[in-house]
Amino acid sequence: MGTATLTIDRDAIIANWRALDAATDPQTETAAVVKADGYGLGVAEVAQVLARAGARSFFVAVAEEGVAVRRALGVGPTISVFSGHMVGDTELLRDHDLIPLLNSGEQAARHRDGLPGHPFGIQLDTGMNRLGMEPEEWAYLRGWLLGEGPTLIMSHLACADTPDHAQNAAQLRAFRDMTEGVSAPRSVAATGGTLLGTEYHFDLVRPGVGLYGGAPFYDAQPVVTLSLPVIQVRDLNPGESVGYGATWVAGRASKVATVSGGYADGLIRAKSNRATLWAGDTPCPLIGRVSMDLITVDVTDLDEVPASLDILGPHQGVDMLAEAAGTIGYEILTALGARYHRRYIGGAP
Ligand SMILES: *Cc1c(COP(=O)(O)O)cnc(C)c1O
DSSP: OOSOEEEEEHHHHHHHHHHHHHTSOTTSEEOEEOHHHHHTTOHHHHHHHHHHHTOOEEEESSHHHHHHHHHHHOSSSEEEETTOSOTTOHHHHHHTTOEEEEOSHHHHHHHHHHSTTOOOEEEBOSSSOSSSBOHHHHHHHHHHHHHTOOSOEEOOOSSTTSTTOHHHHHHHHHHHHHTTTOOSOEEOBSHHHHHHOGGGTTTEEOOOGGGGTOTTOTTOOOOEEEEEEEEEEEEEOTTOEESGGGOEEOSSSEEEEEEEOOGGGTOOGGGTTTOEEEETTEEEEEESOOOSSEEEEEOTTOSSOOSEEEEEBTTBOHHHHHHHTTSOHHHHHHTOOTTSEEEEEOOOO
């Protein structure tokens, strides 16, 4: 088989959800964020395994993603949409029982006119300046919207992956000020906020990346293994070069493996000459440029070249690979290609 295999450990996802759930008090609900195709791992399988772990509330970025989650989970679980009620969303929200998190007065008016009586939540901006109602707008709309009984009032922290960043406490204060006396359930914490401590938990925490083994949940169990098949191996003389632009030149007699997987599969080009693959316990440097479908690896020091090399596995998780490429684990995960064969292990009910 020419395509690489992405193995997803459902038991690890369950363990990560339960560990974050255990970090919160019993009265705090632990939800699950499954946007961007379940952080690249396959939204249907990921949502189902998280439901089995115990999650009852799910969050997506846009309504179309919510439809996929509803199809995977059936009726029952709550599915909320961060982008709120956009033009064209009305039928999707209604037909698939999705809850928009209203971000502005404009969205609130659209929701009232398009779906009167349909549940909604509210997103407040407490300082990230990305999504949500600003304090003045909220002060103006609050009486009306609270009278309608929102399902959730939430905000998002900009710096939760940096525990001692002053903005965490500032946003917490702003959220408390903006929601004083409110009886609706409240939420500010994603993965980072969940790990900041119970004062950030309120009624519901909404981790995403930590469920899939990424920082800032450093104690997470690794979820993904990515094995790239070796297509061919060749011997090089000193002075011969490898790949586009001839950016790597053999300094010794070398053995080079060409493996299946490239930037079209999310192995971003910034990994050129920087990342490491693994043959079991032996590291093998990625050499030359990443091309669309292929990468090249120095396997000179291996006694025997295996049928495939791992780029994600026990020796290198998403964050380590991200560091080699100058990015973050989130981007490594969500870039994982559509071409991979996704294989799900564990997760027996
Ligand atoms: C993506 C997102 C989350 C989940 O964030 P993680 O850092 O992946 O845990 C939570 N809330 C909002 C508003 C988001 O956009």
